[in-house]
Amino acid sequence: MATIDITKLRKEFGDEGEQIVAVEDLDLTIEDGEFMVFVGPSGCGKTTTLRCVAGLEDVSSGSIEFDGVDVTDQRARERNVAMVFQNYALYPHMTVRKNIGFPLRLSTKQSSDEIDERVEEIATLLGIESLLDDKPKELSGGQQQRVALGRAIIRDPEVFLMDEPLSNLDAKLRSVMRTELQELQQELDVTTAYVTHDQVEAMAMGDRIAILNEGRLQQVGDANEVYRSPTNEFVAGFIGSPSINLVTAEVDGDTLVGPGNFEYVLDDVSWVDGRSRVRVGVRPEDMHLVEDGAGSMPSEVTVVEHMGNENFLYARMGEVDLTARVPSKMRPPEGSRVRFDFDEEDLYLFDVDTQESVKTKTGETDVGYEQYVHNSV
Amino acid sequence: MRRETRNDALWKFGSYIFLLTITALVLIPIYWMLVAATIPQSEFFSWPPRLLPGLHYLQNFQALQESVDFIRSIGNSLIIAVSYTALSLVLCSMAGFAFAKYEFRFKEPLFYAILATLVLPIQLLIIPLFLLITQIGWTNSYLAVILPWAANPLGIFLMRQNMKAIPDALLESARMDGATEFQLYYKIALPTMIPSLSALAIILFLNQWQAFLYPLIVLQEEKMFTIPIALAQLVGQQRVNFDQVMVATSLAIIPIFLMFIFLQQYFIKGILSGSVKQ
Ligand SMILES: Nc1ncnc2c1ncn2[C@@H]1O[C@H](COP(=O)(O)OP(=O)(O)O)[C@@H](O)[C@H]1O
Ligand SMILES: [Mg+2]
Numbered sequence: 001m002a003t004i005d006i007t008k009l010r011k012e013f014g015d016e017g018e019q020i021v022a023v024e025d026l027d028l029t030i031e032d033g034e035f036m037v038f039v040g041p042s043g044c045g046k047t048t049t050l051r052c053v054a055g056l057e058d059v060s061s062g063s064i065e066f067d068g069v070d071v072t073d074q075r076a077r078e079r080n081v082a083m084v085f086q087n088y089a090l091y092p093h094m095t096v097r098k099n100i101g102f103p104l105r106l107s108t109k110q111s112s113d114e115i116d117e118r119v120e121e122i123a124t125l126l127g128i129e130s131l132l133d134d135k136p137k138e139l140s141g142g143q144q145q146r147v148a149l150g151r152a153i154i155r156d157p158e159v160f161l162m163d164e165p166l167s168n169l170d171a172k173l174r175s176v177m178r179t180e181l182q183e184l185q186q187e188l189d190v191t192t193a194y195v196t197h198d199q200v201e202a203m204a205m206g207d208r209i210a211i212l213n214e215g216r217l218q219q220v221g222d223a224n225e226v227y228r229s230p231t232n233e234f235v236a237g238f239i240g241s242p243s244i245n246l247v248t249a250e251v252d253g254d255t256l257v258g259p260g261n262f263e264y265v266l267d268d269v270s271w272v273d274g275r276s277r278v279r280v281g282v283r284p285e286d287m288h289l290v291e292d293g294a295g296s297m298p299s300e301v302t303v304v305e306h307m308g309n310e311n312f313l314y315a316r317m318g319e320v321d322l323t324a325r326v327p328s329k330m331r332p333p334e335g336s337r338v339r340f341d342f343d344e345e346d347l348y349l350f351d352v353d354t355q356e357s358v359k360t361k362t363g364e365t366d367v368g369y370e371q372y373v374h375n376s377v
Numbered sequence: 378m379r380r381e382t383r384n385d386a387l388w389k390f391g392s393y394i395f396l397l398t399i400t401a402l403v404l405i406p407i408y409w410m411l412v413a414a415t416i417p418q419s420e421f422f423s424w425p426p427r428l429l430p431g432l433h434y435l436q437n438f439q440a441l442q443e444s445v446d447f448i449r450s451i452g453n454s455l456i457i458a459v460s461y462t463a464l465s466l467v468l469c470s471m472a473g474f475a476f477a478k479y480e481f482r483f484k485e486p487l488f489y490a491i492l493a494t495l496v497l498p499i500q501l502l503i504i505p506l507f508l509l510i511t512q513i514g515w516t517n518s519y520l521a522v523i524l525p526w527a528a529n530p531l532g533i534f535l536m537r538q539n540m541k542a543i544p545d546a547l548l549e550s551a552r553m554d555g556a557t558e559f560q561l562y563y564k565i566a567l568p569t570m571i572p573s574l575s576a577l578a579i580i581l582f583l584n585q586w587q588a589f590l591y592p593l594i595v596l597q598e599e600k601m602f603t604i605p606i607a608l609a610q611l612v613g614q615q616r617v618n619f620d621q622v623m624v625a626t627s628l629a630i631i632p633i634f635l636m637f638i639f640l641q642q643y644f645i646k647g648i649l650s651g652s653v654k655q
Contacts, residue, residue: 056549077555089550093568103554151554 002066002158002191004030004053009062011048022048024215026062033189035182037206039196040238045215046195050161053193055079066158077107082157086164088148090136096123097132100150107155122150125184142173149181153188160185160192166201178205199239203227211235224365233355236281236348242312242323245287247280248352256280260318264296267344271359278358281348284312287324287340289332295339297322301332313338407630414623421619434624441611441621449600450607451628453519457592457603458585458632461523465581466574468528473536474566478548488537494530499590507594521595522588522603529584532577539573540566575643582636586629604629 009026012019023045030036038046051057053064055076063072071079082103090099101119104110110118123129126146136144145165152160165181166174182205185192196202202209203223211218211226211234219231230236236244249258251272256264258280272278287297299315299322311331313324315338324340332338345363350356413421416431441447475481476488506525515521543566551565567574589605596602602610608625611618 054553056552076549076552077557081553083550083553085546085550087544087546089544089546091547091551091565091569093571102551106560107555151550155555 001032001189003032003068004028004159004191004193005063005065005068006030006049006053007063007065009049009052009064010060011045011052011057012060021215023052026217028210028217028220030191030193032067033191035185035192035194035205035207037194037196037202037209038212039199039202039206039209040212040218042197044212046197046212047163049212050083050163050193050195053159054081054083054161056083079159080155080157081159081161082152082155083161083163084148084152084165086167088136088144088168090144090147090151092136095133095135096128096139096147099136099147100154103151103155118154119150122154126150141169142177145169145177149184153184153190156188157190160188160190162192162194164196165194167196167198174201181205200241203239209239211238213238228361228365229357230348230360231357233279233281233350233357236350236357236360240283242284242325244281244283244348245320245322245324246350247317247320248277249280250277251275258318259320260316261298262296262317262320264347271349275352275358277352279350279352279355281350282342282346283348284323284325286342286346287322287326288342289324289326289330290339290341292339295341297340297342299338299340301334301336301338304331304334306331315340410623410626413619414627416620418618418620433620437620437624440618441624444618444621445602445607445610446599447604447607447625447628450602450604453601454586454603454629455632457519457522458582460519461527461585462578462582464523464527465529465532466578469532469536469577470540470567470570470574471562472528472533473538473540474562476533476537477540478543478545478566491530491533495534503591503594506591510595516595517598517601519601522585522592526585526591529581532581535573535577536570539570543569571643575640579637579640583633586633 006026006028009023010021011023012021014020026049028036038049040046048057052059055071055074055078059072063070065071066079091102094102097116097119100122101115104115104118105112108115119132120129123132126149128143128146128150131139131143131147136147139147145168148165162181166177169177178201194205196205203226206223208220208222209226210220213234219226219235221229226235226239230239233246237246247258247262249256249262249264251257254266254269256262256266256272256278262280264280266272297317299317301313301315302321303314305312305314306328308328310328311326313322313326313332315322315324322340343363346361348360349358351358412427412430414437415434416427417433417436420427420431472491476484502525510516510521510525547565547569548561551561556564587605588603589609592603593606593609596606604625608622608629611621611625
């Protein structure tokens, strides 16, 4: 087990002249035993970061330490790191047994009986003991995934790296494997860096989440932090599904005035002190339909998506598209005019130029569950 | 639907007719060789030609063995062709692996330089090679035949093309699992390349088995003769010992035949399938 310290990590690709900066000055500490998820849009440098930690990619500058030991110049096989690849990368000419045992046969002096015993142990843990003599091409996606996992955990690595390991599975299996992976990680207590482009997966799995954009680290925090207190507009937009609604508004005294007759009166004017314009963000789940005459967001419903447990309303307010999540029994006809409102504690404000957060959610969390908690062991 | 099936059947029928014709054209000379090996020289030019094998095979073989030590030639040919094939497979696959999967300085120019040697005719190289071999005193040795052609440019090219299909993730995964670079080659690249290695083995073996001009020049002593050189001894100025030639060739094709039958089981398609999920 190890603590990973990444300091000023920078990785450029390409020759002089037309360089791509894939990762830029990344500072991050992954605690011992932590499950850290890297998330961000495609091309933001997640894979590159992971490959630098793995030792598959030379860094351009900066350093990587495992438990205080600088491993920046060590090769992959010297680092005691295991990795699960997006496409599993199983050895096609070896049976499942050989695949899982491969790292042990390379790196230890154990006898082949001991190795076989360990392979069977791992296979039982992953529920693939009946597949040990099959070749990878005879397995389903989920089974291949498990073999790849088995191969990664068999030699008790200090660090566990996974690059979108679930993205090749169908939705149902993905959520099963998601839980299994988390349980496995908790059981083994291995420091883990996990890459995904799926923010739902990130929120669900990560002890902490590192959000990257264009090679830069935007924010690190647990799911609650990045959802409630994003550091900037990008994070606010990336985390949460459907995405947060964003409007540019003029500040007129205590009122925010925006496109399509958007008007919102602030209780606490200090948020917009000295600003003439501000970006306003409201999450779809914080918007509620209100009676005619009230509300701050008059809009026209364009599409209604029925999800069963709730409805997504897509609406236009002037030039701006809005999304709202409303209870399933509320289904205004398409084309009808409705009004939305939201609470000030749910309001996000961002600087128009820097896009840094000015105000994020202010409401209390953890309220009112005491009565439901029964401390009877 | 019906119409299509009928077209398919017609197409299949036509293909079979075509393939059978080609097969017959190839087999007729081989059959004639076998017949001719079993009849005395005197009947060789008889008219109408003999269509069935005779009983003269052993006599013909004895005559052959008296003219030239053919059994020894078979031994020489086997030693040379087998060790050449083995050595060349190692060299070509290593070079191919490097060209396919590593970045190094002058990689492209080097590769094209190797390819360019393909257009050099062997006649151009024979004299300088002969001088070199004589100078280091290797004439009449197996090494003289094996070594100069072991790094086969065609083989390097083929291995490079095929090894490009090995997914990088597979090699990286092995690196993470603790493999050295040599182990990548030996434990991952080679086993996944068995079909191309088998194909290349046949090409290399065949090339060396039938090589004539270069071995003729560096192997001057009769005890070192390979099969093609031994065969050439049977062709005199006045007279060609057809019976002996036919016995010799009938024996010479056996190893090629066996090798093909043995290796074809490895030409299984898609040995790489199932390694990485697409
Ligand atoms: N081997 C490479 N050569 C050149 N550019 C690369 C290479 N690998 C990644 N990049 C570039 O670096 C950036 C980050 O890539 P990557 O880390 O793969 O993103 P992600 O995994 O977040 O989708 C992209 O712009 C990509 O094009
Ligand atoms: Mg990626």
